[in-house]
Amino acid sequence: MDVDSMSVGGYSRxxxxxxxxxxxxxxxxxxxLRRSYARMGMEHARSYDxxxxxxxxxxxxxxxxxxxxxxxxxxxxxxNRSRDIIRNNEYAKRAxxxxxxxxxxxxxxxxxxxxxxxAAWKAWSESLECDASGDDCLAGMLKLGTxxxxxxxxxxxxxxxxxxxxxxxxxxxxxxxxxxYLDEMRTGPIGNSGNVCILGKEYDALGTCVAYWLFPExxxxxxxxxxxxxxxxxxxxxDVIHYFAKxxxxxxxxVSELAVSLMRYRDTADWxxxxxxxxxxxxxxxxxxxxxxxxxxxxxxxxKGVERMxxxxxxxxGTSDSVSFNNPIPSSGGGEFMRHQLHALAVGAGITYAQxxxxxxxxxxxxxxxxxxxxxxxxxxxxxxQMVPKVLMPLRAWWREAALLGGVKLGAVSKDKYAMxxxxxxDPLKDTLTYKEAIRGGGRTLSDVLREDGTDLETYIAERKxxxxxxxxxxxxxxxxxxxxxxxxxxxxxxxxxxxxx
Numbered sequence: 001m002d003v004d005s006m007s008v009g010g011y012s013r014x015x016x017x018x019x020x021x022x023x024x025x026x027x028x029x030x031x032x033l034r035r036s037y038a039r040m041g042m043e044h045a046r047s048y049d050x051x052x053x054x055x056x057x058x059x060x061x062x063x064x065x066x067x068x069x070x071x072x073x074x075x076x077x078x079x080n081r082s083r084d085i086i087r088n089n090e091y092a093k094r095a096x097x098x099x100x101x102x103x104x105x106x107x108x109x110x111x112x113x114x115x116x117x118x119a120a121w122k123a124w125s126e127s128l129e130c131d132a133s134g135d136d137c138l139a140g141m142l143k144l145g146t147x148x149x150x151x152x153x154x155x156x157x158x159x160x161x162x163x164x165x166x167x168x169x170x171x172x173x174x175x176x177x178x179x180x181y182l183d184e185m186r187t188g189p190i191g192n193s194g195n196v197c198i199l200g201k202e203y204d205a206l207g208t209c210v211a212y213w214l215f216p217e218x219x220x221x222x223x224x225x226x227x228x229x230x231x232x233x234x235x236x237x238x239d240v241i242h243y244f245a246k247x248x249x250x251x252x253x254x255v256s257e258l259a260v261s262l263m264r265y266r267d268t269a270d271w272x273x274x275x276x277x278x279x280x281x282x283x284x285x286x287x288x289x290x291x292x293x294x295x296x297x298x299x300x301x302x303x304k305g306v307e308r309m310x311x312x313x314x315x316x317x318g319t320s321d322s323v324s325f326n327n328p329i330p331s332s333g334g335g336e337f338m339r340h341q342l343h344a345l346a347v348g349a350g351i352t353y354a355q356x357x358x359x360x361x362x363x364x365x366x367x368x369x370x371x372x373x374x375x376x377x378x379x380x381x382x383x384x385x386q387m388v389p390k391v392l393m394p395l396r397a398w399w400r401e402a403a404l405l406g407g408v409k410l411g412a413v414s415k416d417k418y419a420m421x422x423x424x425x426x427d428p429l430k431d432t433l434t435y436k437e438a439i440r441g442g443g444r445t446l447s448d449v450l451r452e453d454g455t456d457l458e459t460y461i462a463e464r465k466x467x468x469x470x471x472x473x474x475x476x477x478x479x480x481x482x483x484x485x486x487x488x489x490x491x492x493x494x495x496x497x498x499x500x501x502x
Contacts, residue, residue, distance in 0.1 A: 067251035068198050075184055075199070075253060079152045082256040085265045086151055091342065091356055092258060092265055095349035098356070099257070100147040102379045103387065105421030107139030110392060111456050114411030120403060124170050132160045132175035141176050142391070145243055153254030154179045154244035156212070157391065158235070159398050164406065172402035174395065180220065183232035184253070186213040198252050201242075202234070209252075212240045241394050245386055261348035268341045275334065350378055369426050376423060383420055392418065422454035 025032040050057075063070060085092045110125070112118045124130055125138040136144065141157075148155040156177040164171050182200035190197050194205050202211040213232040244254025258265070339353075339362065346356040352371040354360050363371065396416060403410060425431040438444040447457045471478065 067248040068253070071251075071253055071255065072184070072187065072199060075255075076180075078256055078259050078262070079179060081262055082151055082153075082258050085258060085262060089265050089269055091268075091345055094356055095258065095345070095351060096147050096151050098351050099150040099349070100143050102375075102421075103146045103382050104139065104143040105454075107137075107421065108142065108383070108387070108392065109419035109454065109456065110396065111417040111419070111458065113414040113417075116408070117400075117403075117410045120169065120408050120410075121399065124399065129168055129170075130174055132158075132173040138174075138395075141174060142387075145176055145391070146387070148176075148178060149243050149245075149254065150257050152179055153256045153259070154242065156181060156214075157241040157243065157395070158214075159239045161402075169406065170399060170402045170408065171406045172398060174398075177214070178218065179253070180218055181214045182253075183213040183215060186232060200232070201252050202237075209237050209242075211235060211237055212242070214240075241391055243386070243391050245382075257349060261345050264341060264344060264348070268338070268345070271341075272338070351375060365426070372426065380420075388418055392416075417451075417456055419451045419454055419456050423452055 021032065021035070024035065082092075086096055087093075110121065112121055128134050128137060130138050131141055145155045145157065156179065158175045158177055160173045160175050162168055162171045162173060184199040186197045186200045186202075188197060189195070190202055195202050195210065197203075197213065200213045201209050202213065204210050212235045214235050215230065215232050217230075219230070247255065256262075342357055343353050346353045349356065352363075352368070352375055354363055354368060354371070355375070360368070393416075400410060400413070435444070435449050439446055439449065446460075450457055450460050
């Protein structure tokens with residue numbers, strides 16, 4: 001910006017100022033200086049193309065509200081449309097299945113250090129007793145919750161206390177709730193407590209979530225109980241786990257991972273339907289008949305002069321009729337257009353094109369492997385940044401509290417070990433050799449590799465010891481025995497080699 005060398009009142013005056021600006025300078029120099037600095041800042045901001053006002057940005061309307069204010073009007077609509085897309089679009093359903101099967105799979109193994117606690121936790125988590133509805137074990141509830149988190153953006157786990165007389169091993173169960181239970185109309189101050197409610201979540205003066213306002217039943221339930229009020233009730237935050245991923249620091253609710261692609265899912269499905277209808281119409285018209293006879297008609301004779309058409313039909317013609325055959329023109333670029341749309345849908349869902357479509361023709365071994373590496377990094381981020389601290393750790397704290405009340409003898413509180421579901425290898429032989437050399441070289445530990453394989457060192461040692469003892473007792477030698485592979489001993493000598501010294 002060019003600045004005039006003239007100084008007025010101790011400050012430089014911007015060249016090109018109008019009469020009003022000069023009048024302000026004479027009357028209120030300080031105000032004029034602040035106006036000049038503000039104008040310079042505006043000009044500097046507009047040096048970014050995205051900040052300029054013009055023809056290209058005329059229809060670009062961007063709000064400056066918080067995440068909650070932007071969600072307040074459309075949260076339920078996005079959630080309902082996401083569910084509709086998943087119900088009626090095979091690619092959306094596939095995206096949800098891929099996310100859930102990779103994040104949770106057949107279950108996340110949690111191993112407490114205390115032996116008594118380990119056995120009691122295993123019995124509770126692997127039975128249907130842990131689910132308030134009695135339908136799933138813990139792995140099933142986590143998979144259900146993860147799929148709901150991906151499809152609608154959020155899910156709730158609610159602690160339900162039970163009586164000791166109910167006969168449960170631990171007097172507590174967990175209920176999986178959809179986000180519809182959260183009363184998002186509860187927004188504003190809560191009485192004179194100083195707390196404020198934002199989209200169904202109550203916060204204190206420090207900004208800590210202290211309670212959730214939940215409906216006693218699903219607002220859209222087909223058979224609601226007449227004995228229950230449809231008004232939301234306050235539930236302490238200590239009894240609720242809200243599983244969602246923040247996309248902004250001000251976000252208090254989650255948004256569907258499919259939200260960015262909902263319009264594309266719908267448009268792609270409409271385009272595909274239109275193409276199929278067009279092909280059916282082309283198949284119905286094989287020949288076009290031109291006739292001078294008044295009694296001639298196209299198609300098959302129907303009742304009351306109504307004509308009927310069917311695929312492959314040719315009309316009746318007379319001696320004075322002429323026939324021209326229909327020659328359907330195939331749509332060019334349809335397959336490429338569809339692949340482009342599916343690529344965009346895969347990017348929006350955070351998965352690879354091959355995972356979304358099952359089409360491996362667009363990728364070779366190297367590119368597919370690189371895509372899986374990046375995808376697994378995103379899965380691990382979900383597991384260790386979202387699932388473990390936000391869901392599994394609070395669940396373990398709930399269980400320990402209930403187990404103590406139920407009379408289960410527990411040791412001191414110790415750090416749990418988490419083993420994520422097995423990552424199936426693209427090239428098992430090469431990957432196994434890589435792991436082997438990494439362990440030998442000291443770059444990795446056996447425990448680390450076992451955790452990637454979905455187990456833990458303690459379980460491996462117990463199973464390995466039992467297996468070797470059973471094989472030795474049966475007189476069977478396998479080449480996984482180091483005495484055979486490293487020392488080159490025969491089967492009989494290997495058995496002698498493993499016998500303890502007298």
